[in-house]
Amino acid sequence: MTSNKTASETEPRQVLPGFIVFEGLDGAGTTTQARLFVERLRSGGAAVSATAEPTDGPIGRHIRAVLSGSEHASDRTMAYLFAADRSEHLDNPDHGILAELKRGRYVVCDRYLFSSLAYQGSLCGFEFVRMLNSSFALPEHLVFLELQSRAGLERIKTRDRNEIYETPQIQDTVYHGYRQALEQFRDTKMRIHRIDGSAAPETIAEEVWRRIAITPIH
Ligand code: TYD
Numbered sequence: 001m002t003s004n005k006t007a008s009e010t011e012p013r014q015v016l017p018g019f020i021v022f023e024g025l026d027g028a029g030t031t032t033q034a035r036l037f038v039e040r041l042r043s044g045g046a047a048v049s050a051t052a053e054p055t056d057g058p059i060g061r062h063i064r065a066v067l068s069g070s071e072h073a074s075d076r077t078m079a080y081l082f083a084a085d086r087s088e089h090l091d092n093p094d095h096g097i098l099a100e101l102k103r104g105r106y107v108v109c110d111r112y113l114f115s116s117l118a119y120q121g122s123l124c125g126f127e128f129v130r131m132l133n134s135s136f137a138l139p140e141h142l143v144f145l146e147l148q149s150r151a152g153l154e155r156i157k158t159r160d161r162n163e164i165y166e167t168p169q170i171q172d173t174v175y176h177g178y179r180q181a182l183e184q185f186r187d188t189k190m191r192i193h194r195i196d197g198s199a200a201p202e203t204i205a206e207e208v209w210r211r212i213a214i215t216p217i218h
Contacts, residue, residue: 008187014137015189018101020212021112024145025174026166027152028197029204033145034110036205041106041213049100051089052110059085067163076128079120083132086113090136112139114181119165122177130184138190141212144182145197145204149175152197 020037022030031052038050054060054067063081065071073081090097100107113133121129149172156166165174182192193211195204 008184011134013188015140016097016101016107016137017140018106019097019109019137019139020106020141020143021109021114021139022143022145023111023114023118023178024197025147025149025152025171025178026163027155028145028147029155029201030110030145032201033143033204033208034108036201037143037208037212038108040205040209041108047103047105049095049097049105049107051097051100051107053089053112053115054082054085055089057085057088057092059088067165068161069164075120075124079116079124079129079132082116082120086116086133086136109139112136114142114144114178117181117184118174118177119170121181122173123170126177126180138185138188141191141193142182142185143193143195143208143212144178146194147197 022034022037024030034050034052038048041048054063059081062071063078063085066073066078066081088096093099097107097109113136116129116133117126150168153166153168153171165171182194185192193208195207195211197204199207
């Protein structure tokens with residue numbers, strides 16, 4: 001098949017109330033915006049678990065070693081590793097996403113399966129990565145920080161360490177990968193908030209808050 005159009009999901013996935021995910025290209029500001037959102041929720045008295053992928057568990061640490069270039073793994077292996085890291089991130093009985101939600105906490109996550117669809121999907125085949133991630137539940141809210149494909153790299157070029165996906169060529173393909181990934185979920189119950197990621201951090205944070213928190217989260 002040469003078409004790059006992807007049918008939207010046919011099987012409805014579970015949507016997890018209180019689970020909020022931030023996504024975007026490298027340098028789009030997902031970490032900053034997730035942090036600002038968590039701070040604002042907490043300042044209103046909410047119980048919040050702030051988390052991220054790759055995780056800081058054993059699989060996530062191995063992924064970080066590959067991202068930094070100190071270990072090697074093929075693109076397909078990375079797709080498996082990210083999926084395995086995610087599986088444990090969801091299911092861990094002590095501090096997993098499902099356990100935290102069950103305790104009545106909000107869970108705010110910096111990156112989730114949409115990163116796999118956009119990054120690994122564009123590097124080793126969208127359908128393969130979609131299948132690997134097909135059993136994972138969706139967040140209630142997905143905040144996608146929109147940025148031109150290379151704009152994020154401009155922001156992070158002063159960092160002293162670079163990761164393997166931080167090249168113009170890869171960011172270009174990931175940019176299209178995100179479009180495909182978001183299209184996939186357009187008819188689901190997950191709410192997708194596409195927000196201009198080029199604005200000042202405080203402006204973006206205000207917009208995120210306006211879009212999500214004005215309506216009770218659940
Ligand atoms: P991130 O922690 O956002 O970057 P940084 O180390 O600069 O804070 O994410 C690390 C990288 O991992 C980023 O390039 C996106 C990539 N990634 C994937 O390729 N697939 C995935 O499933 C996830 C969660 C992240």
